[in-house]
Amino acid sequence: MVQAALVKTKPVIEISDLNLYFGEKQVLKNIQLTIPQKMVTAMIGPSGCGKSTLLRTLNRLHDLSPDARITGKVTIDGQDIFHKNTLVNKLRKKVGMVFQKPNPFPKSIYDNVAYGLQINGFPKDKIPQMVEESLRKSYIFDEVKDKLQEPATRLSGGQQQRLCIARTIAVKPEIILMDEPCSALDPLSTLKIEELILELKNDYTIVIVTHNMQQAARVSDFTAFMYLGELIEFDETHKIFNNPEKQLTENYIKGHFG
Amino acid sequence: MNFKAIFKENPLPATMLLFCTLLVCTFLFLILGEIFSKGLSALSWSFIFDAPKNGMTKGGILPAIVGTLLLTLITTLASLPIGIACAIYLSEYAKNNTTTQIIRAAIRNLAGVPSIIYGLFGLALFVQGLQLGTSILSAGLTLGLLSLPYIITTTEEALKTVPQSMREGALALGATQFETIRDIVLPASIPGIATGVILSLSRAAGETAPILFTGAAFYVTGLPGNLFQEFMALPYHLYMLTTQHQSIATVRPLAYGTAAVLIILVFMLNIVAFMIRNKFRKQLK
Ligand SMILES: Nc1ncnc2c1ncn2[C@@H]1O[C@H](COP(=O)(O)OP(=O)(O)O)[C@@H](O)[C@H]1O
Ligand SMILES: [Mg+2]
Numbered sequence: 001m002v003q004a005a006l007v008k009t010k011p012v013i014e015i016s017d018l019n020l021y022f023g024e025k026q027v028l029k030n031i032q033l034t035i036p037q038k039m040v041t042a043m044i045g046p047s048g049c050g051k052s053t054l055l056r057t058l059n060r061l062h063d064l065s066p067d068a069r070i071t072g073k074v075t076i077d078g079q080d081i082f083h084k085n086t087l088v089n090k091l092r093k094k095v096g097m098v099f100q101k102p103n104p105f106p107k108s109i110y111d112n113v114a115y116g117l118q119i120n121g122f123p124k125d126k127i128p129q130m131v132e133e134s135l136r137k138s139y140i141f142d143e144v145k146d147k148l149q150e151p152a153t154r155l156s157g158g159q160q161q162r163l164c165i166a167r168t169i170a171v172k173p174e175i176i177l178m179d180e181p182c183s184a185l186d187p188l189s190t191l192k193i194e195e196l197i198l199e200l201k202n203d204y205t206i207v208i209v210t211h212n213m214q215q216a217a218r219v220s221d222f223t224a225f226m227y228l229g230e231l232i233e234f235d236e237t238h239k240i241f242n243n244p245e246k247q248l249t250e251n252y253i254k255g256h257f258g
Numbered sequence: 259m260n261f262k263a264i265f266k267e268n269p270l271p272a273t274m275l276l277f278c279t280l281l282v283c284t285f286l287f288l289i290l291g292e293i294f295s296k297g298l299s300a301l302s303w304s305f306i307f308d309a310p311k312n313g314m315t316k317g318g319i320l321p322a323i324v325g326t327l328l329l330t331l332i333t334t335l336a337s338l339p340i341g342i343a344c345a346i347y348l349s350e351y352a353k354n355n356t357t358t359q360i361i362r363a364a365i366r367n368l369a370g371v372p373s374i375i376y377g378l379f380g381l382a383l384f385v386q387g388l389q390l391g392t393s394i395l396s397a398g399l400t401l402g403l404l405s406l407p408y409i410i411t412t413t414e415e416a417l418k419t420v421p422q423s424m425r426e427g428a429l430a431l432g433a434t435q436f437e438t439i440r441d442i443v444l445p446a447s448i449p450g451i452a453t454g455v456i457l458s459l460s461r462a463a464g465e466t467a468p469i470l471f472t473g474a475a476f477y478v479t480g481l482p483g484n485l486f487q488e489f490m491a492l493p494y495h496l497y498m499l500t501t502q503h504q505s506i507a508t509v510r511p512l513a514y515g516t517a518a519v520l521i522i523l524v525f526m527l528n529i530v531a532f533m534i535r536n537k538f539r540k541q542l543k
Pocket of ligand 1: 045050054
């Protein structure tokens with residue numbers, strides 16, 4: 001049982017009775033989920049089942065879609081993220097995000113990482129050092145150290161995605177949301193990012209959406225399986241992949257592996 | 259596919275399309291050829307740097323050049339900040355509901371209102387209503403109003419070309435919406451905005467009707483010294499030389515010369531727009 005596994009961990013994100021509608025259409029249905037700290041939690045499920053939608057709820061990116069309506073409760077570190085006193089920019093600093101398609105800003109490599117530090121008010125004289133540190137942690141420093149002033153858009157897709165990770169960890173979030181971060185990348189870049197994720201989980205809570213079962217199995221500690229807007233099963237990754245409780249989960253996993 | 263291959267594959271549409279393009283180019287070059295061939299004899303340094311003399315049959319057009327430049331400056335100051343602010347509001351802040359759609363449609367329709375109507379409106383509002391008199395200020399504000407719909411529309415289009423993923427990327431780092439617009443969206447859309455703005459301004463610089471009742475003068479001695487004086491402007495000067503002057507035939511070369519200067523001025527503005535766009539494109543790549 002997942003409860004047994006979760007006992008050893010500390011909850012950081014707690015989602016209860018979460019429903020989300022786009023206009024009339026209900027996309028998330030009564031989600032209950034506790035995400036443990038400093039672990040990698042994978043979200044799997046068929047395309048369109050609501051994985052991205054759930055992920056984007058956690059940093060309130062749905063604030064941008066006027067037709068999104070949310071009921072239920074999400075707390076991060078015990079704080080209600082929908083509470084009227086919650087400052088959404090502070091929440092997003094704490095809950096970073098890496099997107100499906102690498103989206104570096106049309107700025108230099110250096111500025112891409114420095115930008116988040118500037119707007120979050122990190123001391124000016126510390127910024128160069130923090131930029132370097134984040135680039136190192138994202139295993140991209142050696143590849144870009146001689147061209148920090150070049151436009152980030154000249155990098156390859158895999159490098160851009162690692163730059164986006166660097167820019168995310170630069171502002172020192174607690175949680176990193178990743179929405180299919182490798183889906184636009186070649187296998188070698190994918191491997192590099194997976195190694196990076198394993199490294200990052202020492203310091204961060206990571207929630208990763210992936211359509212790649214092998215990837216979920218390789219990098220995650222816990223796995224949530226979603227289907228048609230519902231959370232079908234959540235458990236330790238090896239349990240989900242080897243011995244799931246629900247027939248639906250088993251069919252999905254088997255369909256992908258078998 | 260190369261040019262030849264396209265023609266071989268299906269000659270009829272390609273030929274017709276090419277013909278239309280050539281036709282347009284022909285007219286364009288005919289106009290330019292006409293103006294420059296007849297105006298070139300009038301063009302000289304003294305034509306540009308002297309004031310008109312002898313009842314405008316001699317001398318140059320300096321007051322009209324300076325008048326048009328100052329007028330365009332006032333137009334820019336009057337329309338640019340408001341226009342860009344309005345476009346940012348519509349594109350980034352306003353909910354996309356019926357009210358916004360109506361506002362947007364109204365602005366687009368304003369772009370189609372004949373410029374003489376702006377002239378009348380400027381006369382009623384600035385000259386008489388606000389008691390600014392027939393002055394370069396009234397005329398500049400009127401042209402500002404005329405330019406606003408274009409500036410708003412083109413700026414909004416430019417903002418819309420910035421991918422949503424850029425905004426999300428900045429917001430996800432903890433940027434506020436304002437910071438996102440200021441630091442990411444605006445810089446990325448500057449080429450589009452600059453091009454649109456300069457093209458609207460160069461269009462405004464060539465307008466006659468809106469300044470006709472609001473401040474342009476037949477003839478003034480000296481350059482405009484303050485905002486409340488009447489002024490000479492190139493398009494109006496051209497209109498006047500062509501149709502209102504007592505010896506039209508004598509001043510015909512001067513009229514063509516004025517037309518050439520106006521065209522060169524507008525071309526220069528367009529070239530600036532083109533250079534800004536290229537410079538930023540390169541930077542963004
Ligand atoms: N902004 C939106 N407006 C309306 N419907 C949306 C929006 N975003 C996503 N959806 C719908 O919500 C469902 C879940 O989408 P998503 O969360 O992107 O799925 P997944 O990431 O699991 O593939 C899909 O049916 C999608 O069409
Ligand atoms: Mg998705």
